[in-house]
Amino acid sequence: MSRVLVARQDNLGDVLLAGPCVRAVAAHASHVTLLTGPHGRAAGELLPGVDDLLTWRAPWIDPEPPPVTAEDTGAFVDLVRETAPDRALILTSFHQSPLPLALLLRQAGVPWIGAISEDYPGSLLDLRHRVEGDPPEAVRMLSLAEAAGYALPPDDHGAPALRRPLPDVSRLTGGGPYVVVHPAASVPARQPSAAWSHRVVRALAAEGHRVLVTGAPSERLLTRGVAGTSAVDLGGRTSLAELAAVLSGARVVVAPNTGPAHLAAAAGTPVVSLFAPVVPAARWAPYGVPFVLLGDQHAACRDSRARVCPVPGHPCLEGISPAEVCRAVAELAQPGVVSPPSAAMTSPL
Structure with missing residues (x-):
């Protein structure tokens, strides 16, 4: 069993749609860390299968991107190094590149990284997954987990889900x-x-x-x-x-x-x-x-x-x-x- 970092760093809905992928990983890993941006963290707190959360504002994804500084990226690399994941899956929309994050994760010492990537990844990725057509985003992300060897349990039908119980309202x-x-x-x-x-x-x-x-x-x-x-x-x-x-x-x-x-x-x-x-x-x-x-x-x-x-x-x-x-x-x-x-x-x- 391994410690796996799953990254989805944009908005609330994107993180919710990553839920089936996260659950597939959680069914086989000993520990799942979800990396979100600040706009998606609250959604990450609601996902089954997440053991802990990291939050970092990615300058290439956030709609109001911060400046790129050695201090900021260095602090993020140190944070990931402390978490010490054995593997990482980077989830992105079709118009986003996983490679900037993959570079930082490599610097943090993550030994195995998988992502969906059209761009040539060089040594940044161990799994370069391709997705044909235009499937639902939840299916697209789940396919990366499956390509990495993480299948959902037979009784999990792959729909988005929330931690229960929810508050009394x-x-x-x-x-x-x-x-x-x-x-x-x-x-x-x-x-x-x-x-x-x-x-x-x-x-x-x-x-x-x-x-x-x-x-x-x-x-x-x-x-x-x-x-x-x-x-x-x-x-x-x-x-x-x-x-x-x-x-x-x-x-x-x-x-x-x-x-x-x-x-x-x-x-x-x-x-x-x-x-x-x-x-x-x-x-x-x-x-x-x-x-x-x-x-x-x-x-x-x-x-x-x-x-x-x-x-x-x-x-x-x-x-x-x-x-x-x-x-x-x-x-x-x-x-x-x-x-x-x-x-x-x-x-x-």
């Missing part, structure tokens, strides 16, 4: 069934307007749903406006673990392509995914639960990776009618809709 959710609307996204191009989200909340309430609106502390103004008088505003009132518990108790979660959509999926809750096609839905749609994908997937912004919508009026999301959202929620909330064993279900309307 009944003081926030109250009694009875509810639907969650999470209106914000970390990237503006993936987020509908506040006015559009408010119309959706009103439409859901008019259909008889009790609606909770969730968001981070920095999103309180948004959630207050979206909730209005038709919903309960939980903006800024939950930790990430408490948000996971709120999402876990929901009948359905309505959210754009953002971390809480993946948090809902990891909690086992069906998702109405308001998906702007700036990145491919095949890779980044909610995984492991039933979902309905809404949004024009052939819009002009398709695969642009734009952070701000380049099309006036944001038609890929603003063109979704509240009635479509209500129909999707009704479809996913009906009895008998259950999570499939190993893949997400797309249910177009």
